[in-house]
Amino acid sequence: GVAAFADALQSVPPEPPRGFRYWYTADLGAWADARYHVSFRQYSRRVQDYEYLNRQGARGWNLAYGFTHISRSGREWFDGPRDAQPVADMDWDHLPGTTSRVGAHPHNDDADPSSYGHSLNYGRSQYSGGAGLDDGGMAAFVLLPTYGDFQAHKSLSFFPGGFLSVGSEITAAACADSTRPVHTTLLQWVAPTSQEQLLVDGVAVLPGQSATHLPQVRWCFIDSVGLALPMPTDLWVARNGRVTTIWLDHGTAPRGAGYAYAVLPAATVEETANFAAAPPVRVVHQDRLAHVVVDTLRGTTSAAFFAAGEAA
Numbered sequence: 001g002v003a004a005f006a007d008a009l010q011s012v013p014p015e016p017p018r019g020f021r022y023w024y025t026a027d028l029g030a031w032a033d034a035r036y037h038v039s040f041r042q043y044s045r046r047v048q049d050y051e052y053l054n055r056q057g058a059r060g061w062n063l064a065y066g067f068t069h070i071s072r073s074g075r076e077w078f079d080g081p082r083d084a085q086p087v088a089d090m091d092w093d094h095l096p097g098t099t100s101r102v103g104a105h106p107h108n109d110d111a112d113p114s115s116y117g118h119s120l121n122y123g124r125s126q127y128s129g130g131a132g133l134d135d136g137g138m139a140a141f142v143l144l145p146t147y148g149d150f151q152a153h154k155s156l157s158f159f160p161g162g163f164l165s166v167g168s169e170i171t172a173a174a175c176a177d178s179t180r181p182v183h184t185t186l187l188q189w190v191a192p193t194s195q196e197q198l199l200v201d202g203v204a205v206l207p208g209q210s211a212t213h214l215p216q217v218r219w220c221f222i223d224s225v226g227l228a229l230p231m232p233t234d235l236w237v238a239r240n241g242r243v244t245t246i247w248l249d250h251g252t253a254p255r256g257a258g259y260a261y262a263v264l265p266a267a268t269v270e271e272t273a274n275f276a277a278a279p280p281v282r283v284v285h286q287d288r289l290a291h292v293v294v295d296t297l298r299g300t301t302s303a304a305f306f307a308a309g310e311a312a
Helices: 002-009 269-277
Strands: 019-023 028-032 037-041 068-071 099-101 128-133 136-143 150-159 162-172 182-190 198-200 203-205 212-222 225-240 243-249 257-264 281-286 290-295 300-305
Touching: 019 128, 019 136, 028 136, 099 150, 099 162, 136 290, 136 300, 150 290, 162 182, 162 281, 162 290, 182 212, 182 225, 182 257, 212 243, 212 269, 225 269, 257 269, 257 281
Parallel strands: none
Antiparallel strands: 019 028, 028 037, 037 068, 099 182, 128 136, 136 150, 150 162, 162 257, 182 243, 198 203, 198 212, 212 225, 225 243, 225 257, 281 290, 290 300
């Protein structure tokens, strides 16, 4: 029986997996279609907040605070061969998808990493998970960072063409005079050149290394990656080499702050503008109790409950 099964498999052409996957023991997930794939990482008591195994992860302080990685070719973040170092111009305080207090860096001992020592910053939250199928999925977690003195409820909802990122209950426990703001990073993208055009509501912008304020933005577009917001939102952008970073500033002592934005990893300018004008995937409930998302593309409703109750 096994031999016949193996012989039959030879006639089946290989095809990469499509749709949503989630691995609970590592709080890792992935979404893939024919044009791109997205991987993401969440944070809980099961995982640590940075990579230490290769002895090069000491700056990855916020790696699990909602990190998302988008790829169309698998090589965007490499200057040369696949075994080359990632682009040196990335901003570790603004990893895409993360919410973090800028400059609040835990001690990561990359000189002598240990699987049981002080350098492993395991999460403090028990809540993290995800579920989905071939045409969509949802993942959510409660962020209680090792460093930074704040909390956040975060979720991702995947649909054909992209994902919707939602945050709520972003609240700082630190005193109001803290000088380090809490940021949520919407996108960090390495473009083919350092002169790649960024469109902001149809207007071309060439970011510099210093942070630039973008008032009341509805959508952005760079290198076939679209970013759409359900309502006008103040953003910040900076560029270092080929890496363009866009983020939200929640201030130094947020109280119940939130966000919502959609990322379209393989879109056109027109598709991005149309999505922002009439979002086919939208949030209908967003607070400390639950995130509920309606997807008119698939005719579905997805919900992540952070506590028992009713929503939407």
